[in-house]
Amino acid sequence: MLRQSNWRMQELARTLKWPAHELVQAMDTLLAEGLASVSPEDPAAFRAVEPCIALPELLAQSMYEGRSPQPSPAAIDRFIALHERAVERIEESVGGGYRDDASTVIERMVAKAEDDVVLLVPGHVPGGFAFSRPLVDMSLRRGTRLRAVWSSAVFRASPAGVHAQWLAQQGVPPRMVDSVPLCAMIMDGAAAVVVDDAYKSRVVRSAAELDSLCALADRLWERGTAVRHLTRTPGGAACRRPRKEIVLRLLAEGLTDDAIARRLGCSVRTVRNDVAAAMVALDARSRFQAGARAMQVGLI
Known part of the structure; x- marks a missing residue:
């Protein structure tokens, strides 16, 4: 699944030559463990979550539940390193065909964030990066400050409301504004990803554009209001880790x-x-x- 952005079940069945019931069972497991998600580009398709986000999450679940992690931490580290080297080789080659959907780009960048991640969310996209629990868990485990600003329209989608409640329970509830002009993720004020209506990504590194994006994010955050119906657990976010x-x-x-x-x-x-x-x-x-x-x- 790491080889391309979107997989429909029929495509996976043909590629793997597996019976339908076995494939459905495997996909249910991958979705439950945060290793795969619905594709934001095609609601009938699925995508693999990047290993740098998904595999540490799997290891964390194993450790906190008191069971031996499978695969081992050393194997996880080797796989992530091999995968990232393979991606670099493909992206450097002429006509390299590795997937470059927005969620993939953002997952790779968030895994390297050290201080601050801001999510600007104009609308609800099922399977989109803004509604990824593994991405949030990765940020909070690493002690990264996470801020999300949602357009008021986002809260009308039932799954988004569930995610907002979960964020509040983690101590990072989204703030609401009337309108968010663009979909973006800003990392440490040093890089950003802007996502268009077709869910294609553009990485921003120029100082001038970054300054503009950071200023916009700060204005929206300051203007944003708390959502009353979200229930927050008392205490700081760290207390709930x-x-x-x-x-x-x-x-x-x-x-x-x-x-x-x-x-x-x-x-x-x-x-x-x-x-x-x-x-x-x-x-x-x-x-x-x-x-x-x-x-x-x-x-x-």
């Missing part, structure tokens, strides 16, 4: 068990249990390797 995830991040920063316990307000024994579980899940031989591997595979 799994404790093991926060322990991993602090571990990667070099904090001791005692310091982590004080920061989180829990016992040293709890922290040590979390560290031990993380070492097993990440196939790490030391605390340092666990923190380093978590960063390497995009888990934090």
